[in-house]
Amino acid sequence: MSGSLVVVGLGPGAEAQMTPQALAAVEAADELFGYGPYLARAPERDGQIRHASDNREELDRATLALQRAVAGARVAVVSGGDAGVFAMAAAVCEAMEKGPENFRAVDFSVVPGVTAMLAVAARVGAPLGHDFCAISLSDNLKPWPLLEKRLKAAAEAGFVIALYNPISKARPWQLGAAFELLRTVLPVSVPVIFGRAAGRADERITFATLGEADAGIADMATCVIIGSAETRTIARPGLEPLVYSPRSAR
Template identity: 85%
Template sequence: MSGRLCVVGLGPGAAAQMTPQALDALAACDELYGYGPYLDRVPVRAGQARFASDNREELDRASAALERAVAGAKVGVVSGGDAGVFAMAAAVCEAMEKGPDPFRTVDFEVIPGITAMLAVAARIGAPLGHDFCALSLSDNLKPWPLVEKRLTAAAEAGFVIALYNPISRARPWQLGAAFELLRQSLPGSVPVIFGRAAGRADERITLATLADADATIADMATCVLIGSAQTRMVERPGLPPLVYSPRSAP
């Protein structure tokens, strides 16, 4: 008889931002699969096996976890942030679709978590207070011209844009290229928030404008929020400014 597989969103990294539902689901698992640094966030339970793998091995990880669930184990697959946002829930669903028929018999659940753009937004005000979208800048699974097309469409439609996977050693140029593209459609005064490791001890929140945004300060732990033409920056004497997007559109 097939076992159970849950994909668990761990939140952005702070222990207080991991939900009770996620903690309960993880504690009930016999085995956990995930990227090593994410597994390190999970409280240790005696007798629970852990299988770490590289962050670029999502489908192999998903298939291995499904095989163990088919064999009857209670399996957890972990993701940073929310499991359904550029993360492992989609990889497990894909492995189910492409894999052997028994994969589809597994009792399957996705446990949501706080995704990076929400954690970053909360640290600066309410930049996602009106319509917004999320894009991954990685072109590992889609061509760069499609990324450009979507960026331009989102900017011209008036969306606040959250950028995931903005930069890496293999892709050091793409965030800068994205800024240059967006400058063609948006005012230079639009706020840009670089949110690195939001909620963790090494958090760094940097506020800039699109005109002077420096792509080199971002890394793969950074989520970048780019306002719309309507997004406002509120200066506060002696306090950090607030950024918010008005709830209504002109």
């Protein structure tokens, strides 16, 4: 029997934002691997084995999943959002490259999903309406000076910036430092959106400007979108404001 491994993006959280392809991939699996809260989103199936893990052991989890596929299991590795954006697909590819030759012979595929920044952007208008970038603010796997370089380059070149993994217990100061740095490049009036758990029951969307943005608003489940100098806020009487980045620029 020949196994397989699929890395599945479950979307931002709401069931209606998970694609039929993702649902089918999860349902077809013999064994599911993933961070506990993501596994909890996949519908239960009799006889299916679930390997829940901490969200920091990504390479170990990827290796174990590949070993199970080599042994003949149909394996699904689940990620929140999209599988390829700061998620498990890169970790599995890394394990395939570093591991034994039979890892590279595994029937391997990736199912994309709606990544967090798209769900947050949809909730507030179209802040990603022109050129933008996505940066993981975690300096566990890359040095902080490289993050500073990327933030500065992106802001100076007029990209809207979406920040993933903005803050955690072990990384309490990085988001505040990022705001400080961006205030030296961008107008303080630039819109900032803190999008927590977009589309889920515990959703919380907070609007701010770069000048007043408080890193304490964010938690691990927050995606922070920082506009460019072109990004605009539309006031609407009795309604939430809209934030959008115009398609045209000078």
